[in-house]
Amino acid sequence: MNEPRTLRCRAAVGRKLLAVVLLGxxxxAVPVYLVMAGNDEGVVETLLGGCLYVVIVAAAVGNAFGLRCRMILDAEGVTFVQSAGEIRVAWNDITAIEVGGDAHTWEVEIRTATGSHRPSALKCLRWFGHPRSLREAVETLERYRLAAGEA
Known part of the structure; x- marks a missing residue:
């Protein structure tokens, strides 16, 4: 446990990769459709199609940045690298690690005395069942937390 360890939930990375591919x-497809059907549609429809294109590209870029999400575990704590920043939590500050979520996703919630964190590195779609890689990530977090408590 002396060296930092980097973990990624394979199911969460797969979700983000699928989103990037589909949005890509x-x-x-949207500009090709707009060019092919541009002469048949009116100006308003073409403008709305252009707005749709901008939204799709922004979502694709956002999900692509999400591919950098990971957890870095070391002796002092865990760092959750998010798409736009990092969250650092010391092992002795963590009070609970739970798996929950909403109707569409599984999420890992890291609870501390000051609040709770739901890192996007540990968010998976519910459609495919409870992912084994998410369970493994939670077990690894618990193992590191217990080892830090004993030291």
Whole structure:
């Protein structure tokens, strides 16, 4: 436990990668459709299509940045690298690690005395069942937390 360890939830990375691929496809398909059907549609429809294109590209770029999400575990605590920043939590500050979520996703919630964190590195779709890689990530977090408590 002396060296930092980097973990990624394979299911969460798969979700983000699938979103990038699908949104990338639509970022190509929408302009092709607009060019092919541009002469038949009016100006308003073309403008709305252009707005849709901008939203799709922004979502694709946002999900692409989400691919950098990971956890870095070391002796002092855990760092959750998010798409736009990092959250650092010391092991002795963590009071509970729970798996929950909403109707569409599984999420890991890290509770501390000051609040709770739901890192996007540990968010998976519910459609595919409870992912084994998410359970493994939670077990690894608990193992590191217990080892830090004993030291």
């Amino acid at each position: 496809y639509f970022s190509v």
